[in-house]
Amino acid sequence: MPDQKQIPEYNFKKIEKKWREKWEVDKLYQPSLDKAQKPFYNLMMFPYPSAEGLHVGNMYAFTGADVYGRFKKMQGYDVFEPIGLDGFGIHSENYAMKIGEHIKNVSKRSEENFYRQLHQMGNMHDWSRTVETYKPEYYKWTQWLFLQLFNKGLAYQKEAKVNWCPSCKTVLSDEQVIQGQCERCDSQVEKKELKQWFFKITDYAERLLKNLDWIDWSEDVKTNQRNWIGKSEGATIKFPISNNQHSTKSKEDVLILHGWEDTANLGFIPETKKHLEKLGHRVLAFEAPNADAPVFEEWFEFIEAKIKENKLKDFSIIGHSMGGHLALKLAEKYQLKKLVLMAPVGFSSSAKYFGQFQGEISPEGLEVFKKFQDRKLDVQKVKSNASSIQFVLGEKDPWITAEIRNFYRKNFSESDFQVLKNKGHLSEDEGVKKVPELEALFGTALEVFTTRPDTLFGATYMVLAPEHKLIEQHKKEIENWAEVEKYVKQAKRKSEQERKEEEKEKTGIEIKGLKAINPVNQEKIPIWIADYVLAGYGTGAIMAVPAHDKRDWEFAKKYSLEITKVVKEIVEKSKSIKEECFSGKGAVINSEFLNGLKTDEAKQKIIEWLEGKKLGKKAIDYKLRDWCVSRQRYWGPPIPIIYCEKCGQREGLQGAKPISVPEKDLPVELPEMEDFLPEGKGKGPLAKNEEFVNTICPDCGAPAKRETDVSDPFVDSAWYFLRYPSTDFDNEAINKERSKKWLPVDSYIGGREHTVLHLLYSRFITMVLNDLKYIEFEEPYKRFFGHGLITKDGAKMSKSKGNVINPDEMLEKYGADTVRLYLRFLGDFSQGGDWQDNGADGMARFVNKLWYTFFELSGVGKGVKKTQMVDKTIKVIGEDIEKLSFNTAVARYMEFVNWVRENAADFNQEQVQKIKETLAITIAPMAPHIAEEFWFSLKKKKSIFAEKWSTYNKDNIQEDQFELVIQINGKVRDRIEVSRDIAEEEAQKISQETEKIKKHLEGQTVRKIIYIREKLINIVV
């Protein structure tokens, strides 16, 4: 052994500083984004800077991700490992308010502090490409992103009941409300009616869900997302309503339009009018001018005048033949909700179509017809506005040719059609006076969503959410209105206040005077109001099947409502349905034509039946809601919208028209404001800044006002990873070539708490940008890994408990390498771990020991025979790091060091060289500074991270001997060293001949011997 004094002391402060500076100067961690041969994008969730600086949890996550990045770099990849700050948002702003300082100053300080700390951890970040969400050069593109969504119709405003945090004085998305409390400040969240900006994430629900089937993420994260999206398949079913006066008072306005050569006084029109009026609707049927030779424009103007005159709003149209055509055009313009098209003639202008009528009508007539028909229709627009479009066609209608039929079928769904047998054009000459199907469409019905249509026969009552429209609509028919009103008011208040304190006991009240009719058996069943039914899900009303739904069962028990069993368990239970509810699958009973079917079959059959009768249809519902992105705060990117009154007026809108800020005018800079505090009146602080608010309309130049809300910080973080590779482009958000080379992200490591919100939002934004052709992939992260949390002595770290580990102190005391190693060693990366101070001390001792072991190796021995340990170590540590199983990788390394120490005196020169290289390489990802120090002590020229991870010799790993375990009846009785290629018979033989085994086998008969190659042998006696 060399003289101890010659070995330099382990001075981590000096070493770590030295290498960090050298790496920086050499730009070791700045891959060429354009020329890289093997790009690898190693991403970690950027932190949001808080006042306290980095948390040890941040350090745990970042250094863990860095181990992987460094490993990949040593495997020859061009690793890009960027970092930035998620600095916009309520969190930072609240802190600034608390200490009474301006957010801008606080942010500047936080940035310096964070970046200093991040440097000290020894990560291989590319510091030339940081992203800070609060800098104009970044949020310019966040605003651009908003406009992309706005222009595609995916960002819209609506008046909505939103979650309002009275303490943060802003709205929160559903996702940010945790058990009725604000995610950031824990105050009780209230409901407030405000106009807000939303992103239409629900349009992407199915895709967000479907892609989960193939993306390579851990199952638990995927399950979380699936649950959040919450898809349910079932049906909507309409239950007609009847009352004691036999007439309903719903106030629908219905317009009936007749066709060519027709009048409002003939055919089905008078009958239908009479019938609908009886149902309480206001029905208008006009005589259109020149019915014999109609001109489209003339009719259209005439009807528009009538609409204005009669102040029609949200009306429905029944249109016959050419009137059907007119109805569709009106629907396009007035965004109508309900349409009934009786034998409408189509929107075809092809010569072929008209050719069919040659000879049937006069040439003049054909001209009239042609002119009337020749129009374009935006089918998508009509469909997206309408909630119900019904076609009623005669089976033998000569005017509805195959071509028209195909046009309809192509654009509308099968369930929108009713075909009447043996009927023609449904006109007067056929004597069509009554169309019973119309009654169903305009009678008052209560629509429900259910996932169990198979239990329809068991629906014994209905329940409405307290907010349901029907309650107010039927006010006059409700006999116990006073009671009902009281309950509704109470329930609404309750949802705003302490719901938590409420018992889970269900409450409700019956609506007297109204009944629902179960469409399968015509039974009249009571209607209740109860707050266990939510207004926001499904249709806000349910059919209650107490026998087979737990909630309904509890409610029925409490209020003694009827319980009808319609599903029989496969294994019959001893308890009756009165004692216990059954919500599983089984065989259908008490259900007429469904009897005997399995529940799944019954679902199919009843849906078909309902669709045939127009009483319901297959439906899918999601729990996912649209993403509310506006915030009434200061510290965020202003939403780049300008409101112009003049443009609004010109286009006949109700108020100002929202117009996007032209791209050349971005960013809309956040103005300097001394007073950035929110006032809490539903408007953001920017509204106080006249200079900011007042602007001119980019379209018409008239005076206009800016939007004063800023966007949710989750928008900032939903796309930051797309920006990193393009930070040097100031003329585009995402450079195509760069993103093609570097994206999607190869490895994304972050906290489990973000498995729903952030990941879902960034997936959504990625899909949108993919649809807009800015990027060529629709899933942002190839691999996501959620790491666990660090606790302190088994408890969550928190300031109030005083058990917070300060990374600065740890780095000062132990150095980055030791802390990095200890954090890796704590436990499984996905599970987190428990920080124990003496554990960190232990790691410091180990690093010190490693230091001396390395430098004391002299190589004056004769050489060690078995060096498998070297190859094995390279192999298993590599495999462990690839699996992100860092704790075992460190353990393996310790074993290796122990082995080196045991044999230290015996290694020869050649072996020492190999061992020293291995010691440096296998620890390098985890403890980069000490590894680099080791490496250069071996007279190397290039950094260890520019070198390849060692390869191991496969043949050298296998030992030629192994320990054969001998069991008797599964109990270990002996172990012997045998040759690796021992034959089974041989093994059987010698295993029975050892002293111990002989003793155990005395007086026993061997019944069976099981041999597991290279492992064990089990003798059964």
Add this chain to the structure above:
RNA sequence: GCCUGGGUGGUGGAAUCGGUAUACACGAGGGACUUAAAAUCCCUUGAGAUUUAUCUCGUGCGGGUUCAAGUCCCGCCCCAGGCACCA
């Protein structure tokens, strides 16, 4: 209540396919070095018997499958995180 993890020595935690349970550490005990202490090094360390060769019991609890179960199946209990009257 539902979903997802998890329950292994005094502690943090290991253990591909069912195949030697407790790797690697921490802590504790004993010893060496030292005037002494620290540091370092060596030994012991799941529990209980014991003739110190060895035996029995042991992975939250109760059953089962198997030559063999921490691992698979059935039924429970507990802890952590998420969701929570979503029809």
